[in-house]
Amino acid sequence: MAVEALHTGSSAAPSRRRGKVLEQAIFDAVVEQLATVGYAGLTMDAVAATARTxxxxxxRRWSNKAELVVDALDNALPSPDELPERDSVREELIELLREKADVLNSQVGRAVQSLLAEIDRDRPFMRLVDERVFAPRQDVFRRILERGVARGEVRKGSVSPLVAGIGPAMLVQRFLGDPSPVPHDLLVAVVDDLILPLIRP
Incomplete structure (x- = not known):
């Protein structure tokens, strides 16, 4: 979801924005606040002011900050229900990593980075984020690999949570260690050098 939509959506009069349009403006405001002040500094007042509502x-929509932030992140990140459709498991894994890298290279990535800093300070909140946002999206890798098993591209018995988690783990490690955009060559190397050797028939 493009965070840039904040500026377009928030320019309209608040009284004319209802339903999904207003909801999107609020979600975009949450992402902007997370990226600039972090979860600890985010307030409902600031979100309302940024969203111009x-x-x-x-x-009326969210009873607390945690629920609002979780829904905003779920909205901003690629849906876990949408799997890449390419000619091979290799191409699908690279495409999925590219989608995730694009997110990490955006303002949404900075918002995620701010949340990772909260892991030790607010464990119940981070458990909620993991259950509702991160875990379903990591499962997309497993589903792609299982689909590859059915097509004969992936060795039966080779798919495990560890193998499915390699791609996301490498992206997060690179993201936290280097603020520059994640290069495409790295995504290809993760698939070709780390994942494929573990799953080839």
Whole structure:
């Protein structure tokens, strides 16, 4: 979801924005606030001001900050229900990593980075984020690999949580260690040098 939509959506009069349009403006405001002040600094007042709506409009939809942030992240990240459709498992894995790298290279990535800093300070919140946002998207890798088994491209018995987690783990490690954009060559190397040797028939 393009965070840039914040500026387009928030330019309209608040009274004319309802339903999904207003909801998207609020989600974009959350991502912007996370990227600039982090989860600890994010307030409902600031989100309302950034989205150019009222705090009451936010509380009608979300009872607390944690639920709002989780829904905003779920909205901003690629849907776990959409699997790449390519000619091979290799191409699908690279495409999926590219989609995730594009997100990490955006303002949404900076928002995610701010949340990772909260792991030790607010464990119940991070468990909620992991259950509702991160875990379903990591499962996409397993589903692609299982589909590859059915097509004869992936060795039966080779798919495990560890193998499915290699791609996301490598992306996060690179993202946290280097703020520059994730290069395409790295994505190809993760697939060709780390994942494929473990799953080839």
């Amino acid at each position: 009222s705090k009451a409009a936010i509380y």
